[in-house]
Amino acid sequence: MSTKSSTASFDGPGMRFTARTGSGHEIVLDDGDGNAGPRPVEMLLVGQAGCTGMDVMSILQKKRQVVTRYEVSVTAEQRSDRQPAIYTSADVVHLVEGPAIDESAVRRAIELSATKYCSVAAMLSAGTVEIHHRYRIVSADSPNPIEGEVLVTGPHADPDAPAKTAV
Numbered sequence: 122m123s124t125k126s127s128t129a130s131f132d133g134p135g136m137r138f139t140a141r142t143g144s145g146h147e148i149v150l151d152d153g154d155g156n157a158g159p160r161p162v163e164m165l166l167v168g169q170a171g172c173t174g175m176d177v178m179s180i181l182q183k184k185r186q187v188v189t190r191y192e193v194s195v196t197a198e199q200r201s202d203r204q205p206a207i208y209t210s211a212d213v214v215h216l217v218e219g220p221a222i223d224e225s226a227v228r229r230a231i232e233l234s235a236t237k238y239c240s241v242a243a244m245l246s247a248g249t250v251e252i253h254h255r256y257r258i259v260s261a262d263s264p265n266p267i268e269g270e271v272l273v274t275g276p277h278a279d280p281d282a283p284a285k286t287a288v
Contacts, residue, residue, distance in 0.1 A: 162206070165245070166195040169213065172241040173254075176234035177215055177227075184226045190218035190259075197250070209276075210251045213242075218259040224267055227256050231271045246275030 126143035135155035140148045149158030159167070174193040181188055197211035213235075217227050235242050235254045246252055252274045258267040 162199065162208075165208070165241070166197055166211075168241045169211070169239075169245060169252075170195045172239040173213060173215075173231075173234045176238045177230045180230035180233055181217070181226060184223070184230070186217075186219060186222055186226050188217060188219045188222070190216070192216040207248075208245070208250045210253070211245065212253045212255060215254075215256045216259070217256060220261050222258045222260050224258055224269075227258055228269070228271050231256055235272060235274055242274060243278075243280035246278040247280050249276050251275045 127140055129138040129140040129150065131137075132139050132149075136152040137155050137157050138150045140150055142148075148164070150161050150164070151157040152160065170193045174191070177193070178188070178191055181191075192215075194214050194216070195211055196214075197208045199206050199208050215227065215231055231254050235252070242252060242254075254271045254274070256267075256269055256271065260267075
């Protein structure tokens with residue numbers, strides 16, 4: 122078992138807080154009025170992008186894929202009809218560029234991140250969020266990008282159960 126921690130101190134004006142992580146980093150959080158930092162709910166998407174991004178790049182490097190550009194974007198729908206304003210669905214898109222990217226390597230890296238390694242994806246999927254894990258590969262070998270969906274996780278997914286890969 123591992124324990125993680127953070128502390129948020131009110132700085133004002135408005136709703137400005139400084140959050141300090143257990144690893145010693147600081148992040149300014151704010152609401153839309155003050156706008157001195159990201160909203161706390163946006164940090165969930167940052168966590169998703171960073172977590173899966175680190176997984177996928179690590180796996181692609183182990184598979185000896187030459188990646189010249191890699192970017193992960195996370196877009197989520199947040200309900201607005203009642204509180205709490207939770208996320209209900211999300212799209213995670215991995216953009217991979219390189220001279221000869223193997224599509225099966227990208228698909229497998231995303232699948233492993235989504236179903237085995239990314240703690241943030243597991244937590245969001247175990248809750249209310251349906252996550253679509255997608256990719257876009259741009260290669261000098263192909264004039265057209267290759268796009269696909271690897272799988273969908275959540276909502277209410279058991280993080281210990283194997284996920285089904287999309288066709």
